[in-house]
Amino acid sequence: MIIDILRNKIVIGYTLFLLAITLSIFNLEDQSTKGLLSLLNIILIVVPLVCILFSAIYVYNSNEFIELLVSQPIKRSTILLSMFTGLSVSMVVAFLIGTGIPILLFEPTSTGFTMMGVGVLLTLIFVSVALLTAVYARDKAKGIGWVILLWLYFSLLFDGLILFILYQFSEYPLEKAMVGISALNPIDLSRILVLLKMDVSAMMGYTGAIFRNFFGTQYGFWMAIAVMLLWAFIPLFISLRKFKRKDL
Amino acid sequence: MIIASNVSKKFGRLKALDNVSVKLLRGECVALIGPNGSGKTTFIKSLLGMVVPDHGFITFNDKNILHDWNYRSRIGYMPQIGRYPDNMSIGQVLNMMKDIRKVKSSEMDEELIEAFELNTMANKRMRTLSGGTRQKVSASLAFLFNPDVLILDEPTAGLDPVATEILKRKIIQEKQKNKLIMITSHVLSELDELVTEVMYMQDGQCRFHKKVDVLRAETSEERLTRVMASIISKM
Numbered sequence: 001m002i003i004d005i006l007r008n009k010i011v012i013g014y015t016l017f018l019l020a021i022t023l024s025i026f027n028l029e030d031q032s033t034k035g036l037l038s039l040l041n042i043i044l045i046v047v048p049l050v051c052i053l054f055s056a057i058y059v060y061n062s063n064e065f066i067e068l069l070v071s072q073p074i075k076r077s078t079i080l081l082s083m084f085t086g087l088s089v090s091m092v093v094a095f096l097i098g099t100g101i102p103i104l105l106f107e108p109t110s111t112g113f114t115m116m117g118v119g120v121l122l123t124l125i126f127v128s129v130a131l132l133t134a135v136y137a138r139d140k141a142k143g144i145g146w147v148i149l150l151w152l153y154f155s156l157l158f159d160g161l162i163l164f165i166l167y168q169f170s171e172y173p174l175e176k177a178m179v180g181i182s183a184l185n186p187i188d189l190s191r192i193l194v195l196l197k198m199d200v201s202a203m204m205g206y207t208g209a210i211f212r213n214f215f216g217t218q219y220g221f222w223m224a225i226a227v228m229l230l231w232a233f234i235p236l237f238i239s240l241r242k243f244k245r246k247d248l
Numbered sequence: 249m250i251i252a253s254n255v256s257k258k259f260g261r262l263k264a265l266d267n268v269s270v271k272l273l274r275g276e277c278v279a280l281i282g283p284n285g286s287g288k289t290t291f292i293k294s295l296l297g298m299v300v301p302d303h304g305f306i307t308f309n310d311k312n313i314l315h316d317w318n319y320r321s322r323i324g325y326m327p328q329i330g331r332y333p334d335n336m337s338i339g340q341v342l343n344m345m346k347d348i349r350k351v352k353s354s355e356m357d358e359e360l361i362e363a364f365e366l367n368t369m370a371n372k373r374m375r376t377l378s379g380g381t382r383q384k385v386s387a388s389l390a391f392l393f394n395p396d397v398l399i400l401d402e403p404t405a406g407l408d409p410v411a412t413e414i415l416k417r418k419i420i421q422e423k424q425k426n427k428l429i430m431i432t433s434h435v436l437s438e439l440d441e442l443v444t445e446v447m448y449m450q451d452g453q454c455r456f457h458k459k460v461d462v463l464r465a466e467t468s469e470e471r472l473t474r475v476m477a478s479i480i481s482k483m
Binding site: 061062063064065067068069070071072073074075076245247248 | 296297298299318320321329348
């Protein structure tokens with residue numbers, strides 16, 4: 001239903017940007033594992049930011065059109081779900097073209113594929129978080145402010161908070177609880193998943209070993225994926241419920 | 249056809265609709281008149297299910313519209329401000345609406361599309377269109393599916409005189425097909441030859457809902473502008 005997004009200049013720009021970054025990183029670093037590590041950090045910052053901002057702005061800009069759609073004989077849930085599908089499909093396509101092709105060319109290993117999968121999941125998660133904010137906050141400026149705040153929280157503040165907690169409670173054995181806490185932030189979860197595939201978890205100290213024990217197993221890996229899927233679907237579900245009763 | 253009983257809606261502390269009860273029947277052409285912020289658009293939106301009333305209910309053909317969405321297939325709505333996805337062309341927007349409505353092409357009414365010559369610019373992106381052309385798209389969409397009820401919110405705002413004439417003639421033509429038409433407008437002189445009833449709203453209340461002929465007799469004025477001026481000055 002929404003072919004519009006794919007044609008958007010920002011999406012095309014995002015694709016080209018990812019493509020340029022990925023290619024240059026792989027060409028700069030002689031060792032592709034090192035390149036993958038730098039790429040991971042960029043993906044973890046850029047993908048959530050672009051997905052959440054673009055989706056929120058897009059929803060706000062098509063407000064009048066959504067109103068018109070609501071006056072048509074379709075269910076409201078269909079409208080919201082097709083917005084979600086349209087946004088996430090185009091962002092996923094942009095991501096796969098931007099980073100997927102270079103990864104396939106330079107690093108077609110299981111680490112590379114994990115990174116692609118994680119990127120796709122992050123895209124879904126942040127599109128759905130953006131929808132949630134857009135459905136709740138009526139005002140555009142407020143909504144975009146919220147979205148930026150959420151992004152800051154997930155990519156910076158959360159880590160700071162964890163460091164603070166770890167430091168304050170350093171006498172207690174918190175390593176096991178860390179596994180649970182990491183589930184609270186999808187960005188951390190994806191970082192852990194990719195790092196463990198890379199065998200650099202030794203750098204993460206004792207907590208890393210705990211992570212290795214948990215996420216390194218088949219069970220832990222799929223648990224992490226499941227948690228990330230929940231991160232994508234719970235906000236979507238809540239916004240669906242809210243949107244059904246919203247006054248436009 | 250549409251019955252609203254005791255519909256109330258509050259936005260925060262503001263009473264947008266206050267106990268509105270009206271009965272709208274087939275073959276009527278109702279002018280919804282009132283000052284800015286009197287609840288006209290909110291009333292229209294609650295008819296369309298876009299706003300859910302706090303109290304009271306609205307029925308469409310004797311069925312409550314709450315939690316129903318199918319009834320909207322019989323309503324054509326033209327919004328005050330029509331904004332469409334920037335990167336879609338006119339043709340794509342029209343096709344998308346046709347997809348949503350699932351109406352057979354033989355039953356569609358493409359007269360306005362032809363009259364406004366939208367076909368010749370079907371490949372133009374919505375972003376590049378002027379406000380008036382967007383209005384033309386909205387109008388064509390409202391009439392496209394031959395609905396029983398037409399709800400037009402400020403239909404002539406931004407249209408050039410030629411397009412206004414086309415739209416007016418179309419409205420008269422549809423009125424004769426025994427449809428219910430509801431128009432809001434601030435340009436009363438334009439409504440003169442169209443409407444059969446007037447519904448006047450103020451502060452969220454429906455002050456009166458009467459036939460134009462009755463109002464003309466009451467005020468012994470001929471033109472709608474004069475009729476309304478004389479009534480409002482007495483209120």
